[in-house]
Amino acid sequence: MIVANRKPFAEIKEMLEGYTKVLNVGCGTCVSVCLTGGEKEVEILNTELEMARRLDDNPIDIHGHTIERQCDREYLAELDEKIAEGEFDALMSMACGVGIQFLAERYPDIPTFPAVDTSGLAVNQAVGWYEERCRSCSQCVLGFTGGICPITLCAKGLLNGPCGGTNMGNCEISNDQPCAWFRIYERLKGQDRLDAIKSINVSRGWKDQSPRDLLQPGYKKPESMAK
Amino acid sequence: MSTETKVNPKSNLEKVLTGGHFAFTGELGPPRGTDAQEVKEKARFLKGNVDSVNITDNQTAVVRMSSWAASLLILEEGLEPNYQMVCRDRNRLAMQADILGGAALGIKNMLCLSGDHQQFGDHPDAKGVFDIDSIQLIAMVKQMRDEGKFLSGGEIEHPPGMFIGAASNPFAEPFEWRVDRLAKKIEAGADFIQTQCIYNMDRFREFIHVANEEGLTDQVYILAGVTPMKSIGMARYMKSKVPGMDVPDEIIDRLKGVEKKKVADEGIRIACEQIEEFKEMKGVHGVHMMAIEWEHKVPEIAERAGVLPRPGL
Ligand code: SF4
Ligand code: SF4
Numbered sequence: 001m002i003v004a005n006r007k008p009f010a011e012i013k014e015m016l017e018g019y020t021k022v023l024n025v026g027c028g029t030c031v032s033v034c035l036t037g038g039e040k041e042v043e044i045l046n047t048e049l050e051m052a053r054r055l056d057d058n059p060i061d062i063h064g065h066t067i068e069r070q071c072d073r074e075y076l077a078e079l080d081e082k083i084a085e086g087e088f089d090a091l092m093s094m095a096c097g098v099g100i101q102f103l104a105e106r107y108p109d110i111p112t113f114p115a116v117d118t119s120g121l122a123v124n125q126a127v128g129w130y131e132e133r134c135r136s137c138s139q140c141v142l143g144f145t146g147g148i149c150p151i152t153l154c155a156k157g158l159l160n161g162p163c164g165g166t167n168m169g170n171c172e173i174s175n176d177q178p179c180a181w182f183r184i185y186e187r188l189k190g191q192d193r194l195d196a197i198k199s200i201n202v203s204r205g206w207k208d209q210s211p212r213d214l215l216q217p218g219y220k221k222p223e224s225m226a227k
Numbered sequence: 228m229s230t231e232t233k234v235n236p237k238s239n240l241e242k243v244l245t246g247g248h249f250a251f252t253g254e255l256g257p258p259r260g261t262d263a264q265e266v267k268e269k270a271r272f273l274k275g276n277v278d279s280v281n282i283t284d285n286q287t288a289v290v291r292m293s294s295w296a297a298s299l300l301i302l303e304e305g306l307e308p309n310y311q312m313v314c315r316d317r318n319r320l321a322m323q324a325d326i327l328g329g330a331a332l333g334i335k336n337m338l339c340l341s342g343d344h345q346q347f348g349d350h351p352d353a354k355g356v357f358d359i360d361s362i363q364l365i366a367m368v369k370q371m372r373d374e375g376k377f378l379s380g381g382e383i384e385h386p387p388g389m390f391i392g393a394a395s396n397p398f399a400e401p402f403e404w405r406v407d408r409l410a411k412k413i414e415a416g417a418d419f420i421q422t423q424c425i426y427n428m429d430r431f432r433e434f435i436h437v438a439n440e441e442g443l444t445d446q447v448y449i450l451a452g453v454t455p456m457k458s459i460g461m462a463r464y465m466k467s468k469v470p471g472m473d474v475p476d477e478i479i480d481r482l483k484g485v486e487k488k489k490v491a492d493e494g495i496r497i498a499c500e501q502i503e504e505f506k507e508m509k510g511v512h513g514v515h516m517m518a519i520e521w522e523h524k525v526p527e528i529a530e531r532a533g534v535l536p537r538p539g540l
Contacts, residue, residue, distance in 0.1 A: 156314070156360070158341065158360045160360050162404060163341045165396075165471045166470070169400055172343070185404055186401070200362055200411055201363075202363065202366070206358070
């Protein structure tokens with residue numbers, strides 16, 4: 001899933017400086033699961049903001065609304081009426097970067113602010129603990145790395161085995177960070193597949209460096225949206 | 228300078244090694260400023276005592292005078308640089324540009340490294356590039372040199388001649404992988420290898436033994452890395468703080484066993500004993516002396532290690 005982290009309160013407060021009627025839109029999918037931007041978090045943030053602004057003698061009229069999925073037009077539609085009649089002077093989003101952009105795009109006349117920092121594609125390790133596992137690099141190498149991603153989990157994104165800094169199976173950057181290549185080595189050894197990393201993996205193209213889109217075979221872009 | 232010939236003259240280091248001599252290389256860290264004099268002063272201690280001098284590239288991820296510029300400064304002093312390049316700070320375009328520039332300026336050796344992670348240095352928030360890794364860098368330099376082609380496949384009009392070096396750390400886990408990684412670097416095109424500082428001699432003997440068995444030491448020149456300990460504090464720091472470094476307790480005990488005034492001297496004595504052993508060790512073709520910020524001691528170390536005079540080739 002996509003994980004995000006709430007921005008520091010001071011930063012959020014500063015972004016909203018000067019706005020008095022704000023709608024904070026949460027999302028019920030990934031950011032809800034990672035305890036960042038679901039219904040409960042929208043409520044907490046709104047309360048914090050109300051209190052802080054009251055103390056500043058600069059009250060804010062802040063509303064909250066959490067939709068099922070902010071990255072889906074179908075669910076965004078339910079905001080149309082509320083936003084039209086509410087005359088909000090700003091929108092805030094607690095969804096991931098994709099959801100925030102979609103919200104901003106649907107209401108292009110209203111400033112939209114992110115209340116979270118989207119940080120990646122992660123797995124749930126335990127309640128409240130999420131570990132990034134994929135940088136969506138567009139050229140997956142998991143096949144020869146034993147299902148462990150060196151692009152994400154090796155601090156240098158190396159493709160040809162552990163660097164000289166590995167330290168008792170940990171990465172040179174920290175003893176709390178396992179060395180991805182040490183783990184790749186161990187896993188492949190267990191599978192008797194060390195040959196997979198013995199040959200040179202030649203330099204690759206970084207396909208994630210320009211905007212990407214995905215069009216499945218047999219489909220085409222709708223006329224109305226084709227650029 | 229002739230621009231016609233495609234045959235680039237060999238570097239001094241290459242001549243020493245192919246001539247069957249026991250190589251002795253040094254190291255020089257460029258300053259954190261613009262003082263050319265500082266580079267030249269350090270170079271003075273190395274001149275005549277080493278075959279080639281590694282010029283570090285933003286070593287430990289701390290900004291310093293660029294490696295090619297400092298290389299040029301020591302060239303002017305009549306020393307031969309071994310231009311280090313790390314993958315952390317440049318993408319493949321910048322790297323190839325610097326390789327062409329370096330070669331045009333007279334640089335003939337280069338050492339290809341991944342580089343320490345930026346998190347350690349003075350700009351921990353920097354974006355690490357790592358566009359290609361050290362093995363891919365070796366292969367790229369080889370392709371530029373031997374095929375006259377850029378990584379993209381495009382022709383190079385006057386290809387750079389480089390004696391290609393790589394690093395090896397025999398001490399980082401998984402140990403079995405270390406020889407495999409050495410083999411990969413040789414396959415990629417490394418002509419010579421400089422190892423991480425060696426303190427655990429047993430483990431190094433084991434490493435070289437396996438490399439000999441696998442025939443790797445016939446395909447590449449291996450220079451054993453030596454750094455004399457200056458103090459007990461340095462030894463402790465190396466043991467606990469430097470990733471991938473293996474300092475056995477017996478080294479620390481030995482330094483502790485002498486008078487405080489004599490610790491540095493004992494450090495040099497240990498280094499000299501190591502060098503004596505390397506001279507006899509099958510598969511070791513020289514020593515890379517990393518006397519970190521101790522360049523002025525190199526003449527004494529070289530003298531005591533019995534590696535003088537250097538073959539002036
Ligand atoms: S290689 Fe890693 S970053 Fe790239 S797609 Fe696969 S898992 Fe994701
Ligand atoms: S120690 Fe391991 S994970 Fe860390 S940079 Fe080196 S190879 Fe990558």
